[in-house]
Amino acid sequence: MSTTDSLWINGEIVPLSEARVSIEDRGFQFADGVYEVIRIYNGKLFALDAHLRRLENSAAGIQLPLPVNAASLKSEISKFVSRAAIPDGMIYLQLTRGVAPRNHAFPDCKPTLLFYARTLPPLPDQPAAEGVKLLSVPDERWKRCWIKSIALLPNVLAKNQALAAGADEAVFVENDVVTECSASNLFAVIDGRLFTHPVGPKVLPGITRALLFELAPSLAISAIEQPFGESEAIAADELFITSTTREISWVAQWNDRPIGQKQCGPITKKLYAALRDRVRSQTA
Amino acid sequence: MSTTDSLWINGEIVPLSEARVSIEDRGFQFADGVYEVIRIYNGKLFALDAHLRRLENSAAGIQLPLPVNAASLKSEISKFVSRAAIPDGMIYLQLTRGVAPRNHAFPDCKPTLLFYARTLPPLPDQPAAEGVKLLSVPDERWKRCWIKSIALLPNVLAKNQALAAGADEAVFVENDVVTECSASNLFAVIDGRLFTHPVGPKVLPGITRALLFELAPSLAISAIEQPFGESEAIAADELFITSTTREISWVAQWNDRPIGQKQCGPITKKLYAALRDRVRSQTA
Numbered sequence: 001m002s003t004t005d006s007l008w009i010n011g012e013i014v015p016l017s018e019a020r021v022s023i024e025d026r027g028f029q030f031a032d033g034v035y036e037v038i039r040i041y042n043g044k045l046f047a048l049d050a051h052l053r054r055l056e057n058s059a060a061g062i063q064l065p066l067p068v069n070a071a072s073l074k075s076e077i078s079k080f081v082s083r084a085a086i087p088d089g090m091i092y093l094q095l096t097r098g099v100a101p102r103n104h105a106f107p108d109c110k111p112t113l114l115f116y117a118r119t120l121p122p123l124p125d126q127p128a129a130e131g132v133k134l135l136s137v138p139d140e141r142w143k144r145c146w147i148k149s150i151a152l153l154p155n156v157l158a159k160n161q162a163l164a165a166g167a168d169e170a171v172f173v174e175n176d177v178v179t180e181c182s183a184s185n186l187f188a189v190i191d192g193r194l195f196t197h198p199v200g201p202k203v204l205p206g207i208t209r210a211l212l213f214e215l216a217p218s219l220a221i222s223a224i225e226q227p228f229g230e231s232e233a234i235a236a237d238e239l240f241i242t243s244t245t246r247e248i249s250w251v252a253q254w255n256d257r258p259i260g261q262k263q264c265g266p267i268t269k270k271l272y273a274a275l276r277d278r279v280r281s282q283t284a
Numbered sequence: 285m286s287t288t289d290s291l292w293i294n295g296e297i298v299p300l301s302e303a304r305v306s307i308e309d310r311g312f313q314f315a316d317g318v319y320e321v322i323r324i325y326n327g328k329l330f331a332l333d334a335h336l337r338r339l340e341n342s343a344a345g346i347q348l349p350l351p352v353n354a355a356s357l358k359s360e361i362s363k364f365v366s367r368a369a370i371p372d373g374m375i376y377l378q379l380t381r382g383v384a385p386r387n388h389a390f391p392d393c394k395p396t397l398l399f400y401a402r403t404l405p406p407l408p409d410q411p412a413a414e415g416v417k418l419l420s421v422p423d424e425r426w427k428r429c430w431i432k433s434i435a436l437l438p439n440v441l442a443k444n445q446a447l448a449a450g451a452d453e454a455v456f457v458e459n460d461v462v463t464e465c466s467a468s469n470l471f472a473v474i475d476g477r478l479f480t481h482p483v484g485p486k487v488l489p490g491i492t493r494a495l496l497f498e499l500a501p502s503l504a505i506s507a508i509e510q511p512f513g514e515s516e517a518i519a520a521d522e523l524f525i526t527s528t529t530r531e532i533s534w535v536a537q538w539n540d541r542p543i544g545q546k547q548c549g550p551i552t553k554k555l556y557a558a559l560r561d562r563v564r565s566q567t568a
Contacts, residue, residue: 007307020304021312023291023398028305029378030436031315062441092386094313101402102376104436104443104467114307118385140427140485142438151435152314152388154426157346159388183388201424 004089007116008080010067016116025112027096030104031151033112034058037244038077038091040117041283045081045091047244048074050207054148055095057205061147064097067111077115088122090245091115094150123247123279127264127272131252132169132241135162136230139172139179143201158182169241171254174202177227181241184249185209188228189238189267198225208242208275215274221267230254238265247279248272288373291400292364294351300400309396311380314388315435317396318342321528322361322375324401325567329365329375331528332358334491338432339379341489345431348381351395361399372406374529375399378434407531407563411548411556415536416453416525419446420514423456423463427485442466453525455538458486461511465525468533469493472512473522473551482509492526492559499558505551514538522549531563532556 007019026032036055039046052070059066066073077091093115100107141154158170159182170182179202180186187209188195194216199205216223233239238260239251248271250264264272291303310316320339323330336354343350350357361375377399384391425438442454443466454466463486464470471493472479478500483489500507517523523535523543532555534548548556 009307016307019307021307023293023300023303023305023378025312026440028309028312028380029319029434030440031434032437032440035313062437063444094307096312104440105447106440106444138427142426143422143424144438149437150313150315151437153316153346153433153435154428156310156314156316156388156390160347160390163389 004084004086004117004119007114008076009114010110010112019114019116021112022099024102025096025099026107027094027112027150029102031149032062033094033096033150034062034064034148035092035094035150036148038093039244040081040084040086040089040091041122041279043081043084043087044283045078046279046283047207047211048077050210054205054207055093058148059095061144062149063106064095064111066095067113080115081117084117086117086119089117089119091117096150120245123276125276127248127250127269131250131259131262131264133167133253134169134171134181134251134255135165135167136173136255137161137170139174139202141172141202145180145202145204146199148204155182167253172202173230176229178230178233179203184241184243184246186233187212187240187242188233188236189265190228190232190236192221192267194221194223194267195226195228196223197227206242207244208247211275211278212242212271215271215278219270219274221270234259236260238268240268247275288368288370288401288403291398292360293398294394294396303398303400305396306383308386309380309383310391311378311396311434313386315433316346317378317380317434318346318348318432319376319378319434320432322377323528324365324368324370324373324375325563327365327368327371328567329362330563330567331491331495332361334494338489338491339377342432343379345428346433347390348379348395350379351397364399365401368401370401370403373401373403375401380434404529407560409560411532411534411553415534415543415546415548417451417537418453418455418465418535418539419449419451420457420539421445421454423458423486425456425486429464429486429488430483432488439466451537456486457514460513462514462517463487468525468527468530470517471496471524471526472517472520473549474512474516474520476505476551478505478507478551479510479512480507481511490526491528492531495559495562496526496555499555499562503554503558505554518543520544522552524552531559
């Protein structure tokens with residue numbers, strides 16, 4: 001079997017189509033787990049260390065020790081990917097507290113750790129011709145969004161509300177403060193400077209988000225963690241969203257309002273190019 | 285195999301120990317599902333209709349149509365339980381959106397519906413000698429707690445925070461308003477009247493909770509849905525919590541403060557007895 005059809009689970013490799021967990025796995029009954037999505041470019045893992053650090057933070061946030069240390073896990077994932085024949089794709093990794101008779105109290109059991117690969121189309125060198133459309137929805141999620149937990153039902157409902165309205169992604173707004181999107185972080189360009197909400201109760205520490213903070217100074221762009229309101233977002237010169245799978249997508253529309261010049265803006269383009277350069281240099 | 289060792293899943297009965305779901309089940313990857321816990325007394329299901337109505341409401345709340353109609357489901361559960369040899373126990377039922385390659389967008393797939401039985405010790409005719417201890421924690425959950433979803437990670441974390449502090453249950457407080465507990469509703473007796481927070485964004489429509497509203501008038505007790513603060517709760521004459529598995533448990537302590545007379549109060553006792561009578565009459 002090819003690696004894209006197989007799955008690593010607790011040290012074993014099994015066909016993905018046969019990969020099952022007990023219905024008493026706490027990931028299934030309690031959403032008691034965390035996850036990561038790691039990009040593969042040119043057959044190589046991108047930003048793996050940053051993803052594993054975030055995994056450790058998320059797991060610590062739910063008092064779930066990693067069943068293997070980060071170095072061993074890195075080696076297992078790397079071996080798995082190096083045997084894969086996929087130039088462009090991703091690793092989906094999930095860690096749950098494991099299998100035990102249903103009870104809220106933490107059981108004494110072995111965690112479930114699994115990962116598998118999926119192919120993805122390669123990212124283009126230039127930003128897409130079409131921007132994404134956002135639908136704003138009330139941020140009704142819990143207050144520990146910095147934990148990348150599998151309790152994703154609120155995100156799923158928001159995303160589908162956006163899709164049903166003809167938009168591509170839902171953007172969360174709480175007390176007129178724009179937090180993040182259902183599966184991405186949001187950035188606004190206002191008067192040449194880059195703004196995004198600080199990470200914390202309502203914002204995930206996105207890996208692509210952090211990379212842009214690393215890259216912005218070299219482009220002489222000020223990047224500022226600061227909350228902003230919905231009207232500021234709509235009036236921004238440029239808006240874009242970031243995630244591991246989409247990198248950077250420029251925003252063309254917010255509900256029924258066009259954003260900026262209805263094309264990918266100059267600062268978004270610079271950041272897009274810098275990020276592509278970074279990806280190329282690290283996955284050559 | 286006896287029925288307590290078996291599980292009904294999508295119309296099939298399999299041994300519980302072999303009951304597995306795909307790792308791509310949306311219950312496992314997205315917490316995209318809902319559940320119910322239904323009590324069995326004297327071999328009979330208690331308040332089954334109310335639980336199935338709530339299941340339908342929860343499922344509608346996440347836009348998930350039941351894969352079988354409520355009447356068929358009722359018949360399947362009843363058949364399953366009538367074959368069981370458990371006088372006292374519960375049915376755990378879970379419904380998820382089903383198996384599909386991981387993507388937030390709702391897939392076109394068949395939901396996963398399963399249920400199984402667990403034995404429980406019979407409930408005593410008198411309230412327990414010992415009251416429960418509550419630990420108050422900030423209510424950081426999402427705002428659709430009226431949906432009995434499997435996205436229970438916030439409840440699991442709160443419950444374990446309480447256990448680690450030597451308490452039995454966590455009580456959620458938001459902006460000094462007491463909402464509910466991690467796996468139960470909370471009632472306060474103040475000047476002879478019964479108070480509990482209205483159901484809605486932060487409170488599940490508990491089945492036992494609703495039963496008490498039915499029973500209170502016949503005991504000449506006023507039952508009022510009205511939010512109250514933490515200091516009012518601590519100063520209450522009596523406090524108790526309700527859930528399907530515990531029915532009514534009187535509260536002895538709130539953090540380090542004793543509640544009431546440090547024994548099960550007279551109004552709690554009346555409600556406890558009325559609820560036991562109701563259970564007996566409906567499961568004779």
